[in-house]
Amino acid sequence: MPLLSPEQCRAARGLLDWTQEELAEKAGVSRSTVRDFENGRHSLHPATAAQVIAALEGGGALLIPAGEAGPGVRLLKPVT
Template sequence: MELAPEQCRAARGLLDWTQEHLAVRAGVSRSTIRDFERHRHVLHRGTESLLIRTLQEAGVMLLPPGEHGPGVRIR
């Protein structure tokens, strides 16, 4: 699964997490998350996997792109 910048922002919103909080939980830099969410760069596969795992472990379901694009949902 690929994580879209919009999904990352929406997932953080559902969890009420800041970029800093996600960065600490995932073990990445805040600037990585900031730049990704602003479409400044694409994530490395390993970093993307860390973010996906962290969000899923926190209870977020990442929905694949469908008719209306990718989405997020709380379990």
């Protein structure tokens, strides 16, 4: 099971109202890395996934691991 799915990444960005460029900047990765991952072109290296996850969680997204209903995302706090 991947640490982060492309769908979770897109959903978290949507909840945070971030563009791919904003996520890339906050995570310290290139926009093409975010774009290609979200479009299913490639998986993220574990270290890169950790950077993206840290950025999303730092912004207030809670990444919910897969369970019976599958992986998900929640907003921990209102975005200000």
